[in-house]
Amino acid sequence: MAVQKLPLAKALNESLRTALENDPKVVVMGLDVGKLGGVFRITDGLQKDFGEDRVIDTPLAESGIVGTAIGLALRGYRPVVEIQFDGFVFPAYDQIVTQLAKMRARSLGTVKMPVVIRIPYGGGIGAVEHHSESPESLFAHVAGLKVVTPANSSDAYWMLQQAILSDDPVIFFEPKRRYWDKGEVDTEALPGELHRARVAREGTDLTLVAYGPMVKTCLEAAAAAAEEGKSVEVVDLRSISPLDFDTIQTSVEKTGRLVVVHEAPVFFGSGAEIAARITERCFYHLEAPVLRVGGYHAPYPPARLEEEYLPGLDRVLDAVDRSLAY
Amino acid sequence: MTVESTAARKTTRRSSGAKRTGASTGAKKTAQAKPGEPELVQLLTPAGERVQHPDYDIDLSAEELRGLYRDMVLTRRFDAEATALQRQGELGLWASLLGQEAAQIGSGRALRDDDYVFPTYREHGVAWCRGVDPTNLLGMFRGVNNGGWDPNSNNFHLYTIVLGSQTLHATGYAMGVAKDGADSAVLAYFGDGASSQGDVNESFVFSAVYNAPVVFFCQNNQWAISEPIEKQTRVPLYQRAQGFGFPGVRVDGNDVLACLAVTRWALERARRGEGPTLIEAFTYRMAAHTTSDDPTRYRRDAEREEWEAKDPILRLKAYLENEGHADAAFFEELEAESEALGKHVREVVRAMPVPDHMAMFDNVYADGHALVDEERAEFAAYQASFADGEAE
Numbered sequence: 205m206a207v208q209k210l211p212l213a214k215a216l217n218e219s220l221r222t223a224l225e226n227d228p229k230v231v232v233m234g235l236d237v238g239k240l241g242g243v244f245r246i247t248d249g250l251q252k253d254f255g256e257d258r259v260i261d262t263p264l265a266e267s268g269i270v271g272t273a274i275g276l277a278l279r280g281y282r283p284v285v286e287i288q289f290d291g292f293v294f295p296a297y298d299q300i301v302t303q304l305a306k307m308r309a310r311s312l313g314t315v316k317m318p319v320v321i322r323i324p325y326g327g328g329i330g331a332v333e334h335h336s337e338s339p340e341s342l343f344a345h346v347a348g349l350k351v352v353t354p355a356n357s358s359d360a361y362w363m364l365q366q367a368i369l370s371d372d373p374v375i376f377f378e379p380k381r382r383y384w385d386k387g388e389v390d391t392e393a394l395p396g397e398l399h400r401a402r403v404a405r406e407g408t409d410l411t412l413v414a415y416g417p418m419v420k421t422c423l424e425a426a427a428a429a430a431e432e433g434k435s436v437e438v439v440d441l442r443s444i445s446p447l448d449f450d451t452i453q454t455s456v457e458k459t460g461r462l463v464v465v466h467e468a469p470v471f472f473g474s475g476a477e478i479a480a481r482i483t484e485r486c487f488y489h490l491e492a493p494v495l496r497v498g499g500y501h502a503p504y505p506p507a508r509l510e511e512e513y514l515p516g517l518d519r520v521l522d523a524v525d526r527s528l529a530y
Numbered sequence: 531m532t533v534e535s536t537a538a539r540k541t542t543r544r545s546s547g548a549k550r551t552g553a554s555t556g557a558k559k560t561a562q563a564k565p566g567e568p569e570l571v572q573l574l575t576p577a578g579e580r581v582q583h584p585d586y587d588i589d590l591s592a593e594e595l596r597g598l599y600r601d602m603v604l605t606r607r608f609d610a611e612a613t614a615l616q617r618q619g620e621l622g623l624w625a626s627l628l629g630q631e632a633a634q635i636g637s638g639r640a641l642r643d644d645d646y647v648f649p650t651y652r653e654h655g656v657a658w659c660r661g662v663d664p665t666n667l668l669g670m671f672r673g674v675n676n677g678g679w680d681p682n683s684n685n686f687h688l689y690t691i692v693l694g695s696q697t698l699h700a701t702g703y704a705m706g707v708a709k710d711g712a713d714s715a716v717l718a719y720f721g722d723g724a725s726s727q728g729d730v731n732e733s734f735v736f737s738a739v740y741n742a743p744v745v746f747f748c749q750n751n752q753w754a755i756s757e758p759i760e761k762q763t764r765v766p767l768y769q770r771a772q773g774f775g776f777p778g779v780r781v782d783g784n785d786v787l788a789c790l791a792v793t794r795w796a797l798e799r800a801r802r803g804e805g806p807t808l809i810e811a812f813t814y815r816m817a818a819h820t821t822s823d824d825p826t827r828y829r830r831d832a833e834r835e836e837w838e839a840k841d842p843i844l845r846l847k848a849y850l851e852n853e854g855h856a857d858a859a860f861f862e863e864l865e866a867e868s869e870a871l872g873k874h875v876r877e878v879v880r881a882m883p884v885p886d887h888m889a890m891f892d893n894v895y896a897d898g899h900a901l902v903d904e905e906r907a908e909f910a911a912y913q914a915s916f917a918d919g920e921a922e
Contacts, residue, residue, distance in 0.1 A: 263732070263735045263736055265735065267728060271701070271732065272698055272702030273700040273702060274698070274702055275703035275705065276702040276704020277702075281706050295728075299695060302692050303690075308893050308895070308896060309676065309894050311677050311681060313896075314681065314893075314894035323868070348895065372895045372897050372899075402869050425756060445899075446900040446901050447901070448900070493739050
């Protein structure tokens with residue numbers, strides 16, 4: 205296949221196909237992942253080619269899906285679970301937090317839990333309640349889990365490959381509103397490290413840190429700022445747990461200013477952790493306090509209000525201006 | 531035609547026409563059931579009399595019978611020792627299985643080596659059957675680990691404290707067994723309290739839909755800490771299976787022969803690809819929920835006394851003696867073995883090392899994690915900062 209221009213959704217589909225081809229122990233399971241190909245078509249065509257034994261339509265019970273995935277992993281399988289939407293993961297939260305995350309430690313390292321839980325997340329698609337949430341911090345807070353989120357097609361392909369190869373449970377957040385964005389995927393190139401952040405755009409005046417759906421927003425903000433003569437660096441985190449503070453530190457030591465952007469509520473969000481650690485690491489380099497842009501401490505609003513709730517270009521630029529004004 | 535009767539027809543051990551399960555079958559044909567009460571499979575009465583059951587029978591040699599007796603006696607001795615160790619401050623907590631020995635030994639001895647068990651935190655008798663070193667069970671109660679054994683070395687998963695979660699793990703594992711084309715079976719334990727959990731009900735759904743080779747063994751010991759069975763269900767628990775599309779059987783949980791016979795039958799069904807079975811072992815938690823519990827606040831002594839008369843060990847002892855299957859020497863040797871086990875457990879527990887404080891960072895991840903590495907280094911440096919002070 206080598207280099208192709210693929211929508212992010214198709215890159216995920218190709219990645220799953222590759223994983224199913226490479227390892228007979230990989231199984232895909234979730235609601236509607238079979239004939240329908242998933243509500244976002246991420247598993248399109250996979251059941252037809254790999255059979256109902258490996259691409260498994262499950263009963264409609266998220267705890268059951270993750271709980272049985274744990275059992276399959278104990279038997280030596282590598283389940284890739286699809287949770288249909290972000291807001292539907294909570295029935296499985298107990299199995300993920302109480303069982304999946306702790307299993308290796310409590311077995312004193314004698315078992316491994318190679319389970320990937322794919323979750324389409326975030327807003328911006330005009331959906332009804334519980335279809336637009338960003339619960340990544342709720343998973344990053346839990347030892348034993350790894351949390352990653354790609355922002356483009358190439359990362360979607362490769363990070364999913366790496367997540368499936370990992371012997372640790374990985375919560376794989378997919379930026380659903382970017383599913384249809386196209387990008388180049390080189391399926392023969394060597395991928396970078398799964399848990400390394402990436403400088404998506406270089407700059408000298410201020411660092412924007414983002415991940416998943418907000419990377420594109422921040423790149424647009426950086427382009428707009430450039431027109432006003434401000435040089436903004438954009439860091440795409442890619443991995444939320446573990447989090448690559450070194451790359452952020454290097455950037456902030458250069459720029460002296462940091463704004464963290466995510467769709468998730470600001471309060472106790474990943475931005476809070478980044479702000480605290482970067483303040484510790486870069487205290488004498490900072491020209492301004494670390495600022496955060498994100499969702500409000502309110503339930504995700506009805507779709508007609510989501511443009512105001514979600515950090516958009518203007519709110520990011522407003523934070524950039526406030527930081528530069530210090 | 532119900533699903534379970536279709537499946538049961540394929541078996542060779544049962545007579546034709548009789549149903550095993552379901553409210554519709556009502557009460558008949560068992561030695562103990564009174565009119566209107568659910569049927570209860572029993573092969574050995576509380577008085578130690580061997581009775582026949584039309585669907586389930588078992589033919590054991592005297593040696594096998596003595597073996598079951600030995601298992602139950604040693605398990606009870608181990609359990610008593612653990613309770614004593616808790617009282618002496620050697621364990622932080624203990625969850626006694628007193629009264630449930632027959633349910634656990636009967637079901638545990640029905641297993642083959644290649645079968646897999648998913649226990650709660652009270653399956654000390656099953657662990658014994660699986661060959662898990664009993665002292666390994668005590669690590670988590672002493673607070674030196676949260677598990678303590680390699681689940682794959684005895685096909686006995688770690689104890690699960692959050693109730694019911696393990697039934698889904700068992701179901702997933704059984705789905706994997708079926709995918710592998712193996713003829714192993716999986717045995718999942720839970721209790722009357724956990725039967726209310728969503729996960730248990732989801733495991734019934736999943737195992738039925740995928741026809742997974744799993745047997746659900748519910749020890750209905752009548753009490754979920756202080757809540758009686760009436761707070762969990764309006765129907766006998768075994769009857770719930772019918773609604774999920776697989777057989778349910780209530781067995782006398784204090785009758786080791788019945789527990790063995792019914793579990794063997796259910797495991798064989800699973801091996802033959804006939805799907806899950808629910809076994810409700812009707813038993814009684816003779817001790818407190820754990821050493822932290824005080825049952826005098828919620829149940830009557832008279833109830834316990836009623837169940838003492840149904841003791842699983844005494845009834846098998848009576849049978850062994852009446853049938854001449856065991857002589858005085860056997861009981862004396864077992865008493866000595868029992869004492870030796872108690873001594874061994876005491877010694878091992880008291881010598882159980884507290885892990886090095888750095889161990890809390892071990893095995894959090896298989897592939898490592900930058901934050902864990904960083905915090906481990908910070909903690910080590912912090913600990914090392916006291917080294918000078920200690921030297922003075």
